[in-house]
Amino acid sequence: xxxxxxxxxxxxxxxxxxxxxxxxxxxxxxxxxxxxxxxxxxxxxxxxxxxxxxxxxxxxxxxxxxxxxxx
Amino acid sequence: xxxxxxxxxxxxxxxxxxxxxxxxxxxxxxxxxxxxxxxxxxxxxxxxxxxxxxxxxxxxxxxxxxxxxxxxxxxxxxxxxxxxxxxxxxxxxxxxxxxxxxxxxxxxxxxxxxxxxxxxxxxxxxxxxxxxxxxxxxxxxxxxxxxxxxxxxxxxxxxxxxxxxxxxxxxxxxxxxxxxxxxxxxxxxxxxxxxxxxxxxxxxxxxxxxxxxxxxxxxxxxxxxxxxxxxxxxxxxxxxxxxxxxxxxxxxxxxxxxxxxxxxxxxxxxxxxxxxxxxxxxxxxxxxxxxxxxxxxxxxxxxxxxxxxxxxxxxxxxxxxxxxxxxxxxxxxxxxxxxxxxxxxxxxxxxxxxxxxxxxxxxxxxxxxxxxxxxxxxxxxxxxxxxxxxxxxxxxxxxxxxxxxxxxxxxxxxxxxxxxxxxxxxxxxxxxxxxxxxxxxxxxxxxxxxxxxxxxxxxxxxxx
Numbered sequence: 001x002x003x004x005x006x007x008x009x010x011x012x013x014x015x016x017x018x019x020x021x022x023x024x025x026x027x028x029x030x031x032x033x034x035x036x037x038x039x040x041x042x043x044x045x046x047x048x049x050x051x052x053x054x055x056x057x058x059x060x061x062x063x064x065x066x067x068x069x070x071x
Numbered sequence: 072x073x074x075x076x077x078x079x080x081x082x083x084x085x086x087x088x089x090x091x092x093x094x095x096x097x098x099x100x101x102x103x104x105x106x107x108x109x110x111x112x113x114x115x116x117x118x119x120x121x122x123x124x125x126x127x128x129x130x131x132x133x134x135x136x137x138x139x140x141x142x143x144x145x146x147x148x149x150x151x152x153x154x155x156x157x158x159x160x161x162x163x164x165x166x167x168x169x170x171x172x173x174x175x176x177x178x179x180x181x182x183x184x185x186x187x188x189x190x191x192x193x194x195x196x197x198x199x200x201x202x203x204x205x206x207x208x209x210x211x212x213x214x215x216x217x218x219x220x221x222x223x224x225x226x227x228x229x230x231x232x233x234x235x236x237x238x239x240x241x242x243x244x245x246x247x248x249x250x251x252x253x254x255x256x257x258x259x260x261x262x263x264x265x266x267x268x269x270x271x272x273x274x275x276x277x278x279x280x281x282x283x284x285x286x287x288x289x290x291x292x293x294x295x296x297x298x299x300x301x302x303x304x305x306x307x308x309x310x311x312x313x314x315x316x317x318x319x320x321x322x323x324x325x326x327x328x329x330x331x332x333x334x335x336x337x338x339x340x341x342x343x344x345x346x347x348x349x350x351x352x353x354x355x356x357x358x359x360x361x362x363x364x365x366x367x368x369x370x371x372x373x374x375x376x377x378x379x380x381x382x383x384x385x386x387x388x389x390x391x392x393x394x395x396x397x398x399x400x401x402x403x404x405x406x407x408x409x410x411x412x413x414x415x416x417x418x419x420x421x422x423x424x425x426x427x428x429x430x431x432x433x434x435x436x437x438x439x440x441x442x443x444x445x446x447x448x449x450x451x452x453x454x455x456x457x458x459x460x461x462x463x464x465x466x467x468x469x470x471x472x473x474x475x476x477x478x479x480x481x482x483x484x485x486x487x488x489x490x491x492x493x494x495x496x497x498x499x500x501x502x503x504x505x506x507x508x509x510x511x512x513x514x515x516x517x518x519x520x521x522x523x524x525x526x527x528x529x530x531x532x533x534x535x
Contacts, residue, residue, distance in 0.1 A: 001454070001455045002454070002455030002456050002457075002466070003452060003453055003454050003455055003456060004398065004453070004456055006456055006457060007455065007456075007457060007466070008457055008462075009334060009335050009348055009349065009457050009459075009460035010334055010335065010336060010460070010462070011335065011336060011337075012335075012336045012337030012339065013328075013335060013337060013339040013341055013349060014337055014339045015337075016349075019349070019350075019354075019398055020398060020399055020400035020403065021398065021399070021400070021403070021452050021453060021456070022400075022403075026400070029400055029402040029403065030402065032402060032406060033402045033405065036365075036368070036405070036406070036409065040368050040371075040372065043372055044371070044372075047372075047375060047376065051376070
């Protein structure tokens with residue numbers, strides 16, 4: 001048993017194709033990759049919304065002037 | 072070199088490694104920026120010199136004995152055989168200097184050694200020297216602002232020129248006993264560089280103790296923010312950049328099947344990993360970027376957008392994939408690169424709270440836990456695959472990888488703990504409390520202020 005089908009390198013390399021493990025799962029991997037990417041954007045937008053909302057409520061006139069002066 | 076094709080191959084290989092050495096130097100520019108950025112202004116010069124001087128100290132000791140250890144200790148010795156012959160790596164060998172291939176038995180240069188090493192010894196040695204300096208430098212950041220430089224430089228030699236290269240000889244050499252018996256697979260040095268360095272960092276931190284003020288009276292940790300987050304993050308960016316050279320240097324760029332003792336059949340020349348098993352630069356380029364990306368994206372989430380941890384998680388992501396990035400699918404590399412930094416991040420804060428350890432840059436987490444998990448995961452992901460083109464070697468397997476990861480971490484932890492205890496017993500490990508409070512650059516800063524006052528007063532006096 002081998003996760004990429006290779007159990008020995010005593011082969012002619014011109015006859016060897018893919019060598020990554022779990023060949024045949026490419027579609028599943030792409031779905032996982034898409035889910036990771038889209039999930040990241042959803043989390044990021046939600047987090048940014050919450051962060052901006054929190055900052056907006058804290059930004060009173062005195063704090064605003066202080067941070068404007070800080071440049 | 073027998074013919075023009077052989078000559079071209081050797082000189083291409085020589086140039087290839089020379090380039091990797093230059094690129095790897097960026098890792099150390101990055102380390103310096105990162106550490107100085109993470110330290111407070113009162114400790115800048117001390118922090119900078121502590122890290123930078125590891126470069127010459129490890130280089131010299133790696134020339135004197137490190138390179139020899141790598142080639143001579145592949146059998147343990149005493150596990151699969153005795154000390155291996157490594158005449159070409161002895162510091163008095165003519166092959167450890169400018170050489171043009173002629174055999175000279177009187178000086179210990181055989182025809183076989185001369186043919187293989189006359190042009191490649193220097194660049195191979197230098198690539199490994201850069202790995203050594205990196206391994207030592209990983210320790211430096213965690214112990215900033217309170218460790219004595221002399222203590223660090225001794226530990227840097229211990230880890231950089233002895234322990235890591237011993238573990239590389241065992242588990243990162245085509246003939247290493249861990250590869251033969253355990254099926255240990257660690258293509259881009261997750262265990263042999265990062266786990267051992269993480270183990271060493273943990274040992275020093277236990278003996279050294281936290282920075283003054285790091286923990287409140289009730290034991291809860293205080294944040295000691297970097298004085299310059301920009302410098303820290305750009306430093307980490309440079310470490311990523313140098314890491315490209317590190318990855319490339321872990322491969323043999325071109326080799327004929329006959330040069331691998333005819334184990335691989337046919338006439339197709341190939342790139343190989345350090346074990347002489349086939350891979351390609353495309354494979355590692357896919358996987359380097361995807362594991363880096365997985366780490367950065369996951370780090371951004373787990374740290375809620377903290378710049379320091381987002382970048383550190385990117386580095387941890389690459390390390391997480393490193394044991395198997397010669398063979399993974401890029402999306403596998405990305406997912407591994409995303410999961411491991413999350414575990415490392417959680418463990419960092421758990422260990423900090425539970426054991427009151429002050430790891431100023433998260434080195435145990437990023438390198439230690441990241442490297443350890445990388446090797447373990449590769450054991451499962453690559454289960455049953457050949458660890459080497461040579462016959463009779465164990466195949467890659469989970470148990471061998473777990474044992475291997477423990478060996479790597481322990482090889483860093485145990486000797487460093489002993490040496491740190493000895494240094495501490497002689498009051499050589501930590502600076503005095505008074506000096507830590509005023510800053511390690513106190514005398515330099517006082518002299519600087521006095522010099523500025525003196526010269527400005529002199530110039531003012533010249534104004535009529």
